[in-house]
Amino acid sequence: MQTVEGQWQKDVFNVLKQGGIQQVAFVPDAGHAYAISAARSDPDIADIVLTTEEEGVGVVAGAWLGGQRAALLMQSSGVGNCVNLFSLLSSCSFPFLTLVTMRGEYAEFNPWQSPMGRRTPAVLELMGMNVHRVDRPDDVAEVLGAALDSTFLAGERNAVLLGQRLVGRKQWERK
Amino acid sequence: MTTADQTRIDRREFVAALVAAVPEDTLFVSGLGSPSYDLYAAGDRDRNFYLWGAMGGAVPVGLGLALAQPGVPVVVLTGDGEQLMGVGALASVGAAQPRNLSIVVLDNGHFGETGMQPSHASLGTDLAAVAQGFGITDSARIERQDEVVECARRVARRAGPTFTQALISTDEPPRVLPPRDGGFVKNRMRAALGFDSF
Numbered sequence: 001m002q003t004v005e006g007q008w009q010k011d012v013f014n015v016l017k018q019g020g021i022q023q024v025a026f027v028p029d030a031g032h033a034y035a036i037s038a039a040r041s042d043p044d045i046a047d048i049v050l051t052t053e054e055e056g057v058g059v060v061a062g063a064w065l066g067g068q069r070a071a072l073l074m075q076s077s078g079v080g081n082c083v084n085l086f087s088l089l090s091s092c093s094f095p096f097l098t099l100v101t102m103r104g105e106y107a108e109f110n111p112w113q114s115p116m117g118r119r120t121p122a123v124l125e126l127m128g129m130n131v132h133r134v135d136r137p138d139d140v141a142e143v144l145g146a147a148l149d150s151t152f153l154a155g156e157r158n159a160v161l162l163g164q165r166l167v168g169r170k171q172w173e174r175k
Numbered sequence: 176m177t178t179a180d181q182t183r184i185d186r187r188e189f190v191a192a193l194v195a196a197v198p199e200d201t202l203f204v205s206g207l208g209s210p211s212y213d214l215y216a217a218g219d220r221d222r223n224f225y226l227w228g229a230m231g232g233a234v235p236v237g238l239g240l241a242l243a244q245p246g247v248p249v250v251v252l253t254g255d256g257e258q259l260m261g262v263g264a265l266a267s268v269g270a271a272q273p274r275n276l277s278i279v280v281l282d283n284g285h286f287g288e289t290g291m292q293p294s295h296a297s298l299g300t301d302l303a304a305v306a307q308g309f310g311i312t313d314s315a316r317i318e319r320q321d322e323v324v325e326c327a328r329r330v331a332r333r334a335g336p337t338f339t340q341a342l343i344s345t346d347e348p349p350r351v352l353p354p355r356d357g358g359f360v361k362n363r364m365r366a367a368l369g370f371d372s373f
Contacts, residue, residue: 023242046242049270051263058232058264062204062239065224065361067370070239088229088236092357095373155373 008137008166009034012099015141016071019148021097023048023063023070025056031101031167032073053078057085061094069152072098076120076161077113086127089157096129096157097148106164117164124159135163183344184320186281190252191217192320193279196327198248202240202364205353206233206253208288210281214252215353221367224360225353231261234278238268241276244368248275248330255282255296262305268336269310277330277337278306283345291345306338314338 013035016024024039025048026032039047050056056072063070074082079100089096103110104117121131130150134143140162147158190213194203203223205214210233211225224240226233237251258265258280268276284297296302306314313335317326322341329337354360362372 023239025239046271048238048242048267051266054231055235055238055261055264055267058229058235058261059239059267061232062236062241063243064239065236065364066202066240066243067365067368068239068243085229085232088226088232088357091228092361094361152373 006034008140011141012144013038015144015148017042017045019145019152020069021071022046022068023059024073025050025059025070026073027053027056027075027078029073029075029101030170031075031162032099035073035099053081054085056098057082057088057096060096060098061088061092064094070097072096074098074100076100076102076104076117079120079123080116083123083127086129090128093155094157095151095155097151098159099144099162100124100159101162101167102164104164107169108164109170121161129157129159131159131161133161133163135166137166140166183283183342184318185346186213186283186343187216187348188320189281189323189341189343190214192323193250193252193327194218194220196324197250197330201248201250201330202244204233204237204240204249204251206230206251206257208254208257209347210252210254210257211353212348212350213281216348216351219353221363223353224364227355227357230257231264233257234261234264234268237276237278238264238271238273241273242271245273245275248277248333249273250330251276251278253278253280254287255280255284255302256286256288256294258302259295259300265306265309265311265338269306272310272336274335275333277339278311279326279339279341281343282340283343285345287345287347303338303340306340311336311338314340316340316342318342
């Protein structure tokens with residue numbers, strides 16, 4: 001199980017890297033930990049830690065203005081923080097790619113995650129995003145690759161939701 | 176107009192002088208409201224990106240742009256209200272330390288776009304100190320028009336992120352409106368840098 005989990009996380013980073021992503025903006029998250037760490041150690045990728053996810057919408061747009069491809073990594077709770085900044089993407093038709101680890105669904109322990117988690121796909125769709133969902137490790141590379149192509153070849157706005165069952169149960173007790 | 180207003184910098188004169196004094200290839204990102212009008216009034220350029228919304232987004236856009244174009248100076252020109260809404264972005268700039276990003280806040284201490292209510296900048300917040308505390312060590316507050324020369328020098332130097340809080344008067348010059356077609360402005364800046372629309 002550990003090996004399989006490690007593989008899809010590597011797949012995420014490999015698809016971003018092979019897709020020419022040169023900036024990765026993020027709010028730290030356990031599900032994105034591998035991609036963040038790999039971006040940090042790659043000299044050709046700028047890693048940008050944010051204080052709130054909405055900054056990432058601006059960073060990704062700015063990167064594109066300057067000729068680079070970028071991606072925003074966040075959690076479902078962060079999608080709610082972005083809503084007004086998403087207007088920048090549609091007003092200017094910016095290509096946009098975000099990877100969202102889901103909370104508030106499968107085996108969720110914390111009910112405070114549910115209000116935003118349950119509405120994350122609808123919020124993204126309301127703001128003009130194509131929403132893709134992945135729940136099986138084997139699908140990660142294919143779906144993310146498709147979203148990446150749609151973003152940078154067709155200039156679309158895409159969100160890839162990494163389901164909570166894929167990301168795994170959060171350990172609540174420190175041992 | 177109070178005595179303090181009369182001694183403060185004129186926003187249009189300051190922005191026009193800044194645009195004229197920075198290197199010709201400098202990329203500008205302006206925050207919504209008066210800074211976008213000021214930048215446009217100084218002369219429309221392919222290398223200007225005007226925000227008409229997305230309040231709080233000017234510095235993040237400038238950060239992504241500066242990282243993508245490290246050889247070119249990038250200036251974010253915004254107001255105290257817009258900067259306060261996205262104030263955490265200054266921490267992200269402090270963490271990333273882009274050498275070519277300069278942030279210039281035209282600070283009249285008020286939310287000018289919505290009826291001149293006093294902003295935090297005149298109610299206790301010292302924006303230059305905030306930027307300094309967020310790790311933008313080259314942070315300055317300027318109070319005179321002639322200090323624009325040193326501001327432009329810091330932009331051209333590309334020696335690390337800079338932050339300038341320019342104390343401007345509360346005067347509201349006549350509005351001159353830059354293009355509102357975001358797709359056009361985006362593609363125009365990309366074309367100026369040698370890139371296709373997508």
